[in-house]
Every structure is written in C-alpha cells, then in structure tokens.
Amino acid sequence: MAVTDQARHALERQQTVEITMTGRRSGRPRRLETWRYRAAGRFWLTGSPGKRDWYANLLAHPEFTLHLVDLDLPVRARPVTDPDERALVFGELVPTLDWAESLETWIAGSPLVEIQLD
Template sequence: MSVSWLAQFTERECCDVVTIGRKSGTERTTELWFGVVGEEVVFISGTPRCDWRANMLANPAVTVSFGEVSRSGRARLVTEPDERRRIGDVMGAKYDWSGDEDIGLTRDAWVYECPVFAVTFDEV
C-alpha cells in the first residue's frame, strides 16, 4: 500500500479509532489526535487509565476513520526508543498543546514519555 492515501489526511486534527472493548467485546469509537509516520498512523496515550489503549493491547485489530475513508489495521505498542522519539517529534510539531495540570501531564512528558501506538494498515 502506498503512503499516498494517508497524505491527504495529515493536516486533520483528529480521526476516529474503533477498538474492540477488552471486557465487553463490543466496538468502541474514540476520537484521537494522530500523526502520520511513513505508512502508519500513530497515537500518543496521555493518561494511564485510557480505555482505547487497554483495548489495543488486548486486541490490536482496529479501524481508523478519516471522515468517509476508513481502513482496518493492527495496532502495536512502540517500544524502540529512536522510533518513539521520532513519533514524539511528529506529534509535538503537529499539536501546539501546553500540557494539562489537572492530570499532571506536561507537554514534554506527552510528546516523549507517554505510551505510543502505531497502526499498520491491511492491504486494500
């Protein structure tokens, strides 16, 4: 699959991500900030009690929707430090967010320390 299909969405603020509930087994849709890195869409989880993150860990099959365009794929937790930093750079450049004192999350912690997921898409 060519990255060209993702290029048209890079400037969008959010996308919808459908995960399968780890307890309920039902579809759950969450609107998330995202980045595009190569042929993957990436997400940073900002809070420890994040259902979409727990759902992706339990069942990596997801659907990502950009309005009328939806694609199925598989999520993976990014653990390699250099890849994590590159994703943080992309997300930090895209989103001008100063952090959230209410949840104790600084911008730098969100950009470079919080868990990251990358979705690789199924062939069309």
Template sequence: MDHAVRRSLAITTTSSASARTVDISTTGARTGRARRIEIWFYRVDGEIYLTTHPARRSWYANLLANPEFTFHLKNGARADLAATAEPVLDTDKRRHIFLAIVDDLNQPLHRGYLSQPVQPVANWVSGSPLMHVTFH
C-alpha cells in the same frame, strides 16, 4: 488506497486540528464490545501513530488486547480503514517520535485546540500510550 485517502493521511505540522481528527473503533479489552472514540493521529517519518497526553487510556488497553481496529477518516476524505496497532515500546524510538509530536503540538496553529499545556517530551516518553498504525 485512493488518492483522497492518501491526501487525508498526509498531514504535516501545518495541518489543522480537524484534519488530524479521526475516530477509531476498537474491541473492548475486558468486555469484547465495540468502542468508538475520537482521537488525533500524527505522522512522523511517513508513519501514522496514535497517542494522547500522558495518562492511562482505555483505547490503548483495547488495542493491546485486540490490535485489529477501524480507523475512520472523517475530514477531507471519508473512509473506514482496516488497521492494526502495534505498541511502540523502545525508549529511543519513543523519544524520537514524541520529539516530533511535541514539536507538532507546539505549533501556534494547535495551541487553541489543546485543553492543557503540552508536557515535556520526557513525560510523554514515560507516560503516554503510543501505537504505530498499519493499514491493510
């Protein structure tokens, strides 16, 4: 991985919304068709995660069925990174990760970009999709 890509992935709580915005291309769980969406990614303990506010998400179902996907950097560096997603199911690990994510989202820098208030950590742990990303 080149320096610009590593720098783009090294977001912190002070990183802007655009710095953490990527596209992901998944394979549809039912259709087998390519799907591309825009999503924020998060960095916790040096690892990359995908999640959203508590809800059922088609991208999560797609990654459960077909964990190989493409992580498209589009801010800072531009790169299409081959990746694998793995669901984070352990409750203690989920709580640890979501504590960091909710803390990140509660930074004043992000409040203007959020369409709804940040829900309590317990809601995230019980109702949010959470994927750990590994790059090839």
C-alpha cells in the same frame, strides 16, 4: 490489506479521526474521537501521559477501524515500547504541541501506537 493513495491522502488531511476498537473486557465495539499524528513519515495515535482505556483495548485487540470522511479503513495498531523509537517519535511530535508537558514526561508515560495501514 492494500491502502489506496486516496486513503493516504485523506489521512494526511484529517487530523481529527474516529476509531472503533474492540473492548478488552466486553469484546464489544468501542468508538471514540481522537487525533492522529504524523512523525517520522508515519501515522500515530498517542495522548498525554497516563493510562488510557483505548490503549489497553488496542493492546488486547490491535485490529481496529479508522474512520475518515467517507472512508472506513481496517488497520492495525503497533504499540511502541522501544525507548529509542519513542524518543524519536515524541521528539518530533511534542515540540509541535503547545499544551504538552516535557518531552521526557511523554517518552516515559504516554501511550504510543503506530497506525499500520498495510
């Protein structure tokens, strides 16, 4: 699935996005609003430390739709569990979040998926 420059540009500009994923138990579409983050030259979904239904859904069904203004992109979630990669990404993200807990807390307990555009 090739992503146009227009799609990348739209994703660069838009931090608040909506995603539609498949429910892990119901198999039905689930849509939610969230923030996308940029770190290490890539795009990510994450959240404060703790269990998240959206993360469990993406683990079960990694293909999802990323909704941008006037553009719906079929994408894939790549869960990040490697401690070194998590440290790299969160090391760039967490300092930009004035409401975030400690970096160590995020590395240990926050969901993290890369948005794979193509």
